[in-house]
Amino acid sequence: MIEKTIYDSPEYDVFKNGVKKLTGLDLNSYKNQIHRRVHMLMQRWNISSYDAYFKTIKEDDGKLREFLDYLTINVSEFFRNANKWNELRDVVIPDLIRTRGRKQLKIWSAGSATGEEPYSLAILSIEAKLSPQTPVLASDIDQGAIAIAKRGHYLKRQLVNVPRELVSRYFTTADGGETYLVNSEVKARVSFQRLNLIEDSFSDDFDLILCRNVVIYFSSETKTALYHKFLRALRPGGYLLVGSTEQIFDYRKIGFESAGAFLYQRP
Ligand SMILES: C[S@@+](CC[C@H](N)C(=O)[O-])C[C@H]1O[C@@H](n2cnc3c(N)ncnc32)[C@H](O)[C@@H]1O
Numbered sequence: 001m002i003e004k005t006i007y008d009s010p011e012y013d014v015f016k017n018g019v020k021k022l023t024g025l026d027l028n029s030y031k032n033q034i035h036r037r038v039h040m041l042m043q044r045w046n047i048s049s050y051d052a053y054f055k056t057i058k059e060d061d062g063k064l065r066e067f068l069d070y071l072t073i074n075v076s077e078f079f080r081n082a083n084k085w086n087e088l089r090d091v092v093i094p095d096l097i098r099t100r101g102r103k104q105l106k107i108w109s110a111g112s113a114t115g116e117e118p119y120s121l122a123i124l125s126i127e128a129k130l131s132p133q134t135p136v137l138a139s140d141i142d143q144g145a146i147a148i149a150k151r152g153h154y155l156k157r158q159l160v161n162v163p164r165e166l167v168s169r170y171f172t173t174a175d176g177g178e179t180y181l182v183n184s185e186v187k188a189r190v191s192f193q194r195l196n197l198i199e200d201s202f203s204d205d206f207d208l209i210l211c212r213n214v215v216i217y218f219s220s221e222t223k224t225a226l227y228h229k230f231l232r233a234l235r236p237g238g239y240l241l242v243g244s245t246e247q248i249f250d251y252r253k254i255g256f257e258s259a260g261a262f263l264y265q266r267p
Pocket of ligand 1: 072073074075076077080110111112113114117139140141142145195196197198211212213214243
């Protein structure tokens with residue numbers, strides 16, 4: 001029975017190895033909550049062995065999608081937590097323009113999900129007249145989320161935080177006003193890449209990194225290792241913005257300075 005299976009059983013190890021090969025997702029880097037989620041899905045589908053479950057996600061694209069959606073939770077919004085976006089627009093971007101100029105500011109949405117965050121950054125970049133030569137990098141571990149992001153079609157409710165004048169400037173509507181399409185100028189400002197934040201290496205010339213609502217299931221060691229990687233990925237003076245429940249308590253030990261709530265700067 002699933003309930004009696006402990007998370008460190010040999011069967012679960014085989015399952016975890018298979019998942020890693022299939023999706024790049026290393027379940028060992030996550031908290032126990034992630035294992036409970038695996039079990040919840042197995043119960044939902046009435047599957048009682050890891051072996052059978054692995055076969056299912058390997059053979060059925062829909063089930064694999066549901067598995068990844070449920071474990072990595074792609075939920076996002078344009079300009080999520082509006083006050084942080086005002087801070088980016090009014091404080092962080094002007095500071096970077098002052099110290100670096102407009103030409104080559106390198107911005108990264110790490111864990112970009114279905115694209116709302118990198119497109120919000122692209123809109124901010126256009127509004128701040130940053131050079132189009134350096135697109136916003138959008139990365140995610142989930143290829144399916146990236147495919148949705150590249151399409152750039154959204155429902156009206158995902159745009160609740162977008163000021164009306166920006167909606168009319170950067171979106172067109174379809175389906176009688178139900179679907180909003182990101183316009184080509186915004187799309188051209190974003191480059192998408194599949195990247196596993198835990199395993200892959202990053203380049204070291206970013207000026208602003210957003211990593212919000214991504215590390216929620218990461219173990220504390222995985223989180224700390226990632227924040228060290230982000231520090232090295234930033235140029236001196238560069239900023240890291242994390243999610244509004246993801247305060248980094250030992251930011252000093254890692255090497256950051258505080259630059260505001262949930263905002264850190266490489267000295
Ligand atoms: C809730 S979404 C966050 C979207 C956006 N940053 C926001 O705050 O609205 C979390 C995203 O993190 C991605 N993710 C989870 N683990 C990851 C990893 N190890 N490497 C890269 N992306 C990962 C998921 O695929 C998911 O799309």
